[in-house]
Amino acid sequence: MTWEGVREQVLALREAPFPHRAFGVGGAGSGRAIHLDRPLSEAEVAAAELERRVRRRP
Numbered sequence: 001m002t003w004e005g006v007r008e009q010v011l012a013l014r015e016a017p018f019p020h021r022a023f024g025v026g027g028a029g030s031g032r033a034i035h036l037d038r039p040l041s042e043a044e045v046a047a048a049e050l051e052r053r054v055r056r057r058p
Contacts, residue, residue, distance in 0.1 A: 007039060 014036065040048070049055055 010036065 045056070
């Protein structure tokens, strides 16, 4: 699966009727919310991979 495919699935889960169940965070009144930052650019991903000495699968 591509990173874009993963992002699409995460966005779909965020819109689910009970996203707290999908993401494992507390329900109503827990004080927790789900926030997604902007997607990383290819350069940012490459820099993080280099810094952590890992590579994502193609």
